[in-house]
Amino acid sequence: MSEPDPAADASASTEGGPSLDGRLQSFVGLSTGPTHRAPDPVNLPMIRHWIEAMGDRNPVYVDEEAARAAGFAGIIAPPTMLQAWIMRGLRTSQEADEARARGVETPGSPNDQLMAVLDEAGFTSVVATNCDQHYERPLVPGDRLEATSTIDAVSGEKKTGLGVGHFITTRLEFTDQDDQVVATMLFRILKFRPRPPAGSREAAAAPGTQSTLQAPPAERPKRPRPALTQDNSFFFEGARQHKLLIQRCAECGTLRHPPRPSCANCRSFDWDTVTASGRGTIYSYVVNHYPQVPAFDYPLVVALVELEEGTRLVANVSGITPDTVAIGTAVQVGFEAFDDVLTLPVFRPVVASAASGDASGETRKS
Amino acid sequence: MSDARHSFTGNTAIVGIGATEFSKESGRSELRLAVEAVDLALRDAGIEPGEVDGMVTFSSDTNPEIEIARSLGMGELTFFSRIHYGGGAGCATIQQAAMAVQSGVADVVVCYRAFNERSGNRFGAGVQNRPPAPNAETANFAWYAPFGLLTPAQWVAMAAQRYLHVTGATSEDLGRVAVADRKHAATNPKAWFYEKPITLEEHQASRWIVEPLHLLDCCQETDGGQALVVTSLERARDLPGTPVVIEAAAQGAGPGQEMMTSYYYDDLCGLGEMASVARQLWQTSGLSPADIQTAVLYDHFTPYVLYQLEELGFCGKGEAKDFVKDGNIELGGGLPINTHGGQLGEAYLHGMNGIAEGVRQVRGSSVNQVPDVHHALVTAGTGVPTSGLILGVDR
Ligand SMILES: [Zn+2]
Numbered sequence: 136m137s138e139p140d141p142a143a144d145a146s147a148s149t150e151g152g153p154s155l156d157g158r159l160q161s162f163v164g165l166s167t168g169p170t171h172r173a174p175d176p177v178n179l180p181m182i183r184h185w186i187e188a189m190g191d192r193n194p195v196y197v198d199e200e201a202a203r204a205a206g207f208a209g210i211i212a213p214p215t216m217l218q219a220w221i222m223r224g225l226r227t228s229q230e231a232d233e234a235r236a237r238g239v240e241t242p243g244s245p246n247d248q249l250m251a252v253l254d255e256a257g258f259t260s261v262v263a264t265n266c267d268q269h270y271e272r273p274l275v276p277g278d279r280l281e282a283t284s285t286i287d288a289v290s291g292e293k294k295t296g297l298g299v300g301h302f303i304t305t306r307l308e309f310t311d312q313d314d315q316v317v318a319t320m321l322f323r324i325l326k327f328r329p330r331p332p333a334g335s336r337e338a339a340a341a342p343g344t345q346s347t348l349q350a351p352p353a354e355r356p357k358r359p360r361p362a363l364t365q366d367n368s369f370f371f372e373g374a375r376q377h378k379l380l381i382q383r384c385a386e387c388g389t390l391r392h393p394p395r396p397s398c399a400n401c402r403s404f405d406w407d408t409v410t411a412s413g414r415g416t417i418y419s420y421v422v423n424h425y426p427q428v429p430a431f432d433y434p435l436v437v438a439l440v441e442l443e444e445g446t447r448l449v450a451n452v453s454g455i456t457p458d459t460v461a462i463g464t465a466v467q468v469g470f471e472a473f474d475d476v477l478t479l480p481v482f483r484p485v486v487a488s489a490a491s492g493d494a495s496g497e498t499r500k501s
Numbered sequence: 502m503s504d505a506r507h508s509f510t511g512n513t514a515i516v517g518i519g520a521t522e523f524s525k526e527s528g529r530s531e532l533r534l535a536v537e538a539v540d541l542a543l544r545d546a547g548i549e550p551g552e553v554d555g556m557v558t559f560s561s562d563t564n565p566e567i568e569i570a571r572s573l574g575m576g577e578l579t580f581f582s583r584i585h586y587g588g589g590a591g592c593a594t595i596q597q598a599a600m601a602v603q604s605g606v607a608d609v610v611v612c613y614r615a616f617n618e619r620s621g622n623r624f625g626a627g628v629q630n631r632p633p634a635p636n637a638e639t640a641n642f643a644w645y646a647p648f649g650l651l652t653p654a655q656w657v658a659m660a661a662q663r664y665l666h667v668t669g670a671t672s673e674d675l676g677r678v679a680v681a682d683r684k685h686a687a688t689n690p691k692a693w694f695y696e697k698p699i700t701l702e703e704h705q706a707s708r709w710i711v712e713p714l715h716l717l718d719c720c721q722e723t724d725g726g727q728a729l730v731v732t733s734l735e736r737a738r739d740l741p742g743t744p745v746v747i748e749a750a751a752q753g754a755g756p757g758q759e760m761m762t763s764y765y766y767d768d769l770c771g772l773g774e775m776a777s778v779a780r781q782l783w784q785t786s787g788l789s790p791a792d793i794q795t796a797v798l799y800d801h802f803t804p805y806v807l808y809q810l811e812e813l814g815f816c817g818k819g820e821a822k823d824f825v826k827d828g829n830i831e832l833g834g835g836l837p838i839n840t841h842g843g844q845l846g847e848a849y850l851h852g853m854n855g856i857a858e859g860v861r862q863v864r865g866s867s868v869n870q871v872p873d874v875h876h877a878l879v880t881a882g883t884g885v886p887t888s889g890l891i892l893g894v895d896r
Contacts, residue, residue: 419660
């Protein structure tokens with residue numbers, strides 16, 4: 136199966152024009168792309184790999200006599216191998232990935248275009264929900280398969296445990312060397328708008344369907360942990376207490392961040408900390424698009440904040456978008472607990488009318 | 502610090518270069534790539550493996566000196582040294598070799614770097630939920646990784662955003678570096694992007710990796726190996742090839758230096774490490790920017806090429822955006838840079854392939870030869886403690 140690329144270029148979509156639903160429905164019935172031709176005929180060695188990997192001990196897949204005793208003409212292939220026979224292989228996938236990485240834009244198939252339309256509309260995440268296979272006859276060694284796939288259905292907007300999204304059903308029809316249909320498959324994915332973390336994570340799968348149900352994504356992975364040493368751990372301890380601490384030389388009072396063991400100004404090894412006011416400005420920033428690490432929401436704004444005390448630190452900014460973030464924006468610190476261990480400062484823009492208010496402004500995640 | 506003439510200056514030379522093909526999947530071990538590159542460099546030099554007594558590489562290289570020595574039948578090694586700070590090590594390997602030769606510690610030193618950076622362990626690939634073992638290097642990432650600032654592109658972009666803001670340079674000015682590199686790669690058969698030039702429009706249309714960097718602002722990833730051979734100029738003159746004289750070689754770390762994240766000092770519009778290297782290169786060589794016919798400027802990401810043009814004095818502070826206009830850094834321009842295609846176009850070999858191009862330009866054997874090259878300047882990775890070289894013809 137070709138996996139939709141969440142980062143697929145959205146340039147193929149049209150500007151303005153009909154409603155999203157109208158645009159989505161216009162894809163129904165279109166071929167998703169070229170015909171998949173099995174690179175090899177159905178064969179015993181690959182069957183053997185499959186059943187060993189799957190731990191399937193049914194003898195009809197490898198033993199002629201057992202197969203005949205079970206009423207078949209000879210060995211048959213495991214039915215669920217259906218899709219394996221038309222897989223395009225690792226190298227082709229890698230080459231496609233590399234072409235994309237080099238910025239080579241391939242003419243988008245209807246499937247690519249559909250994904251791009253959904254990406255553009257903010258439905259950037261994807262999860263496979265379910266897959267139904269219907270078999271006309273068992274496959275036997277020597278069968279040479281082809282598969283055509285069409286976009287079978289695109290649902291209206293649905294609320295699911297993962298977030299709001301659209302189900303897309305793809306129908307694959309498998310034919311043999313005599314152009315006879317040997318199997319059909321319905322494969323359904325959910326393209327959804329990722330919700331902020333927390334809350335329930337019910338499976339988005341439609342109930343009552345048979346076979347290869349894929350698990351919904353696990354709980355959100357944790358943010359990378361800081362490596363803590365005797366020199367830097369005070370900062371993260373402070374953050375847990377919702378204090379933004381700056382290391383200060385106990386001798387000459389020079390502030391320093393990132394922390395280090397001694398003062399470059401007077402060479403004293405004695406230090407304490409001061410609690411910053413939390414007021415600062417965005418000195419620089421980036422908007423991360425790629426790679427996308429599951430612990431973060433993208434596009435991700437990361438800022439270099441210059442505190443009014445004079446030191447700078449890197450942190451995230453909430454209440455700001457890639458379009459509104461700007462160098463020079465006045466920000467105020469808050470704190471966010473990302474898991475039961477890691478609490479980090481998160482800045483937010485200072486709203487002009489509230490600028491004279493409480494300086495300790497904390498934001499809490501619901 | 503002494504800015505008097507370094508004793509190796511003008512007395513040592515690069516006499517051999519060798520490289521594997523540059524690919525995305527070498528299909529061979531990193532050690533084999535290293536051995537192939539060293540073998541080719543020694544053949545190029547006309548020096549037998551048994552004469553090699555010194556080796557220098559990066560601390561991040563996985564190929565032990567003794568493995569290469571055994572593989573090629575080298576004898577005793579009397580000098581081996583490794584340089585830290587990733588791509589910043591490149592030109593410093595040559596400096597180490599030159600110092601060893603000049604001091605008499607070794608006679609023939611091989612510098613090498615080989616990796617399967619694309620098909621094997623890719624840089625910046627690993628992010629784990631467990632905290633890394635705490636030490637000063639891993640603790641440094643505590644200020645970035647938990648906030649999602651995880652990759653070299655992101656670290657460079659933070660400085661670049663400020664640079665664009667302060668200088669008024671634009672993404673298109675960054676794109677001009679990529680266009681020049683890819684133009685040069687397009688006529689270099691060894692380059693991954695051979696016959697694949699890009700336009701400024703394609704640069705602008707390529708997807709964001711991390712704003713303000715597009716995909717085409719970022720260098721590629723490569724499998725391959727590159728080696729170079731250093732010996733005394735005296736010995737070099739007895740070898741079959743044309744000696745390429747080491748006219749200057751320097752390492753530098755700036756005040757407030759951090760590893761890719763020097764965000765806390767100064768205005769993010771300079772590279773303290775390159776300022777240090779530049780000052781040493783000019784003072785120890787007695788040369789000035791006007792004496793340089795071509796340069797290989799480390800181009801892991803386009804913004805730092807603009808910074809380097811300024812730090813090296815090819816133009817004034819904040820003026821690189823004007824310097825790179827109108828093809829000035831392309832073949833035929835005032836200062837053609839990265840004539841092999843750079844790391845955006847030829848290969849990402851941690852800058853070692855760039856030193857080889859500097860050697861070819863001085864020899865007069867580049868596929869994109871600049872006319873009348875007397876002095877070529879080469880730099881190593883920036884944003885980190887770095888190094889640089891001036892290579893010249895033997896007079
Ligand atoms: Zn002090």
